[in-house]
Amino acid sequence: MLDGWVPWPKPLAAKYREEGYWEGRPLDRLLRESAERGPSRTALVDADGNRWTYAELDLRADRMAAGLRRLGIGDGDRVVVQLPNTGAFVVLFFALLRAGAIPVLTLPAHRESEIVHVAEVSGATAYAIPDLHDGFDHRALARAARKAVPGIEHVLVAGDAAEFTALADVDADPVPLPEADPGDVAVLLLSGGTTGKPKLIPRTHDDYAYNVRASAEVCGFDGDTVYLVVLPTAHNFALACPGLLGTLMAGGTVVLSPTPSPEDAFALVEREKVTATAVVPPIALLWLDAVEWEEADLSSLSLLQVGGSKLGAEPAARVEPALGCTLQQVFGMAEGLLNYTRLDDPPELVIGTQGRPMSPADEVRVVDEDDRDVPPGESGELLTRGPYTLRGYYRAAEHNARAFTTDGYYRTGDLVRILPSGHLVVEGRAKDQINRGGDKISAEELENHILAHPAVHDAAVVGMPDETMGERTCAYLVPRGQAPGQRELAAFLTERGVAAYKLPDRVEVIETFPRTSVGKIDKKALGRLIAERLRAEG
Numbered sequence: 055m056l057d058g059w060v061p062w063p064k065p066l067a068a069k070y071r072e073e074g075y076w077e078g079r080p081l082d083r084l085l086r087e088s089a090e091r092g093p094s095r096t097a098l099v100d101a102d103g104n105r106w107t108y109a110e111l112d113l114r115a116d117r118m119a120a121g122l123r124r125l126g127i128g129d130g131d132r133v134v135v136q137l138p139n140t141g142a143f144v145v146l147f148f149a150l151l152r153a154g155a156i157p158v159l160t161l162p163a164h165r166e167s168e169i170v171h172v173a174e175v176s177g178a179t180a181y182a183i184p185d186l187h188d189g190f191d192h193r194a195l196a197r198a199a200r201k202a203v204p205g206i207e208h209v210l211v212a213g214d215a216a217e218f219t220a221l222a223d224v225d226a227d228p229v230p231l232p233e234a235d236p237g238d239v240a241v242l243l244l245s246g247g248t249t250g251k252p253k254l255i256p257r258t259h260d261d262y263a264y265n266v267r268a269s270a271e272v273c274g275f276d277g278d279t280v281y282l283v284v285l286p287t288a289h290n291f292a293l294a295c296p297g298l299l300g301t302l303m304a305g306g307t308v309v310l311s312p313t314p315s316p317e318d319a320f321a322l323v324e325r326e327k328v329t330a331t332a333v334v335p336p337i338a339l340l341w342l343d344a345v346e347w348e349e350a351d352l353s354s355l356s357l358l359q360v361g362g363s364k365l366g367a368e369p370a371a372r373v374e375p376a377l378g379c380t381l382q383q384v385f386g387m388a389e390g391l392l393n394y395t396r397l398d399d400p401p402e403l404v405i406g407t408q409g410r411p412m413s414p415a416d417e418v419r420v421v422d423e424d425d426r427d428v429p430p431g432e433s434g435e436l437l438t439r440g441p442y443t444l445r446g447y448y449r450a451a452e453h454n455a456r457a458f459t460t461d462g463y464y465r466t467g468d469l470v471r472i473l474p475s476g477h478l479v480v481e482g483r484a485k486d487q488i489n490r491g492g493d494k495i496s497a498e499e500l501e502n503h504i505l506a507h508p509a510v511h512d513a514a515v516v517g518m519p520d521e522t523m524g525e526r527t528c529a530y531l532v533p534r535g536q537a538p539g540q541r542e543l544a545a546f547l548t549e550r551g552v553a554a555y556k557l558p559d560r561v562e563v564i565e566t567f568p569r570t571s572v573g574k575i576d577k578k579a580l581g582r583l584i585a586e587r588l589r590a591e592g
């Protein structure tokens with residue numbers, strides 16, 4: 055069993071099993087079972103029109119699992135996976151599970167800073183990449199990552215492998231494989247982060263399979279579902295809520311879009327008669343506009359899930375008339391808890407709330423700054439625990455002491471209020487994080503990078519309001535000499551291997567920071583300052 059993660063207390067685990075939330079089956083079983091039920095049905099389609107039946111996908115995963123074992127990858131080994139929305143991701147994901155290895159899921163946008171950290175913390179022995187993606191050579195990144203983390207023995211490449219191992223060659227006749235313990239960690243997800251370094255989220259076979267199964271039920275996924283993956287496959291939303299795993303569990307068809315652009319996505323909706331997909335609010339806004347000029351036939355689409363950051367009521371109300379499909383708001387987190395508006399909720403709840411907890415076993419509390427429950431209907435921080443919400447980040451004992459209550463509730467850092475119907479309205483945030491259109495940026499992580507610049511004496515990163523993204527990032531700098539401008543700072547951070555979505559959108563120079571009564575940088579004051587400046591600039 056993997057060490058360094060926090061299991062549920064034994065009596066609670068027993069209860070989740072007894073009550074049927076945890077079924078005691080390894081996560082990869084969902085593919086095997088769908089392949090047994092409908093081997094010749096289409097499981098997967100990529101943008102180029104390559105198609106895999108369930109039988110083919112199942113066999114490919116078995117063959118790659120055997121190939122991984124032959125390379126010595128299996129039995130609890132962690133493998134950093136950084137693949138775009140391609141068939142290779144899906145095959146490798148199931149192959150790793152079957153080989154007994156643990157996928158550590160990262161985004162294609164991540165760079166050396168994130169990858170090296172994640173590989174170090176997870177103790178990864180392998181790293182899977184595309185050759186080139188979005189004009190970036192991931193093999194160069196792999197060389198740098200291996201230099202920094204010598205424990206990475208294998209680099210597996212989808213495409214031209216150069217000196218590394220081609221994923222296409224990770225292939226062998228299927229061999230009998232040891233069965234995973236369903237109570238053990240199946241996958242490590244990356245957290246949005248509120249601290250200096252990103253944290254890893256352990257998800258067990260039992261808990262993640264329940265996450266997928268219950269999501270598929272809430273969203274009405276079945277064998278006729280054709281789900282378009284628009285967000286990165288590694289994102290919890292697109293992977294498991296119900297996402298590509300929920301579609302495969304239900305025996306439907308997964309279609310992979312290389313980008314969220316209306317050109318790519320709409321063409322695939324028309325070509326494959328897509329019925330459901332999931333996007334973040336800025337993409338929803340883009341699509342709402344694009345229907346005006348894109349000719350594609352979207353009539354097959356019956357469900358649009360929107361989550362990751364708050365969708366305004368105005369665009370929410372436009373979804374059904376403009377796209378001709380049901381809107382579902384999703385307030386989720388890779389840590390676990392998922393809130394969904396239900397498909398038969400009245401319009402005012404679908405438009406005006408972020409949904410209600412997925413599971414009857416989800417426990418939610420709304421508390422004030424002293425952890426006391428606020429009166430019903432009032433706003434406070436959301437705490438939660440349940441059968442698919444983590445009890446601790448991986449190898450992060452010190453952080454866990456702050457991120458969880460002593461009785462195991464996860465502190466989400468989200469400010470919410472709960473309506474009498476049980477629906478949640480997200481009102482704001484208590485955590486030091488910027489939510490840039492669904493992409494999460496830890497202020498502290500970014501500040502630490504900025505502080506490495508020789509002309510920066512001190513730095514504070516805050517969100518600034520933005521019409522399409524919800525918010526963007528503003529870095530306030532106290533200079534040491536001539537402060538870097540936005541471009542220079544972005545180039546400096548890129549050189550340090552920081553992912554592009556974390557680069558500050560704006561830089562402001564300030565002589566001294568406003569302070570709170572206890573002497574901390576007053577970020578609320580800085581947030582107000584930049585918001586005011588933006589208003590003045592019109």
Ligand code: J2J
Pocket residue numbers: 245246289290291292295360361362363364365383384385386387388389392408466468480489492494
């Ligand atoms: C406001 N804030 C939201 C929403 C997430 C489904 C959907 C989203 C995620 C996700 C996910 C929000 N309104 N509708 O994993 O499976 C903010 C909250 C939350 C954080 C989690 C899924 N939906 N948020 O976004 O791990 O602040 O997961 O705590 O990336 O996003 O971020 P993440």
